[in-house]
């Protein structure tokens with residue numbers, strides 16, 4: 001897949017790439033949602049009105065020139081007035097996304113504003129969220145109530161009984177904000193189905209942000225033998241697969257694979273995970289990083305896990321919708337649901353927020369062959385294993401178990417397999 005290049009790619013191509021991604025992720029319907037980009041000269045490129053979002057092509061995108069003339073085969077989106085209103089009041093915003101993603105719509109119909117303090121990067125990427133009262137779709141009134149919220153400094157707004165609109169300094173920024181906000185709402189909703197979501201304080205989020213990055217020294221020269229390149233390809237494929245399967249979002253997720261000895265390859269921060277390419281991945285050799293590249297901020301944790309656990313050869317750190325319900329509540333994920341879950345995962349302990357910061361020992365003292373995964377409160381899930389595909393499978397099994405538990409919560413009390421049945425599993429599969 002082509003990389004989303006906001007500097008050199010035509011706005012038409014950026015818009016079609018992102019609308020396709022939003023549609024395939026189940027975050028808009030065929031008819032709903034619209035996206036725009038503003039050019040330096042004030043022209044606005046926008047999705048057309050009433051054209052199938054599943055098959056949109058670059059030639060369908062409409063340009064509304066600064067003087068109001070329209071260039072294109074279709075009419076611009078009926079919601080064009082609020083896109084224009086946002087650009088007029090916030091000059092630094094260069095891309096706008098509007099859609100009706102299910103979790104955000106849930107909040108908009110019970111008239112609640114999501115508290116983004118649920119996970120650190122939701123607060124950092126989305127900030128606080130504005131709230132625009134209901135107004136007729138396509139009307140100038142709707143443009144006004146939305147612009148009022150953007151004027152207050154919000155870059156993400158809930159539209160009452162409608163959906164959401166977010167702005168960004170470019171299309172990558174806008175999309176990350178959009179996807180992260182929907183993820184934040186899902187986490188709040190699924191957490192509420194099993195318990196009471198707990199939120200981080202602003203101080204905790206600041207503490208997370210102000211961690212001093214332990215940047216490894218750079219190596220002087222770097223080599224990329226075939227086995228190293230094969231690992232890059234494996235990591236890229238599993239990251240894309242995790243995004244496609246709803247097991248990773250743009251703004252969060254780290255994958256590493258042991259290479260030789262305690263050397264390994266690891267994903268970088270900042271790159272949109274679904275857009276990651278082989279050359280984004282960073283080699284870590286003899287405690288040094290590949291020149292000119294910045295590895296994940298959790299590199300220290302990965303390094304220590306590899307040093308202390310010779311049989312662990314791959315690690316995935318990510319956020320998945322249903323496991324996060326167990327990360328933000330006091331509820332315990334019980335893996336004694338079906339035999340597969342218990343065999344793959346045994347127990348998944350919860351670790352306190354901050355236990356993955358550099359220098360902390362709690363996770364290192366917990367991860368072992370018997371405890372391959374942990375849930376980090378208000379942050380993520382960490383899964384370890386031998387081969388990368390096997391580690392990914394464990395992540396899938398954990399997420400499926402969590403999903404069944406969240407869905408089952410409204411039906412009745414979980415009846416786990418009993419101790420004798422667990423003992424039988426231990427004898428047959430683990431001894």
Ligand SMILES: [Zn+2]
Pocket residue numbers: 032033079098099100137162163
């Ligand atoms: Zn709409």
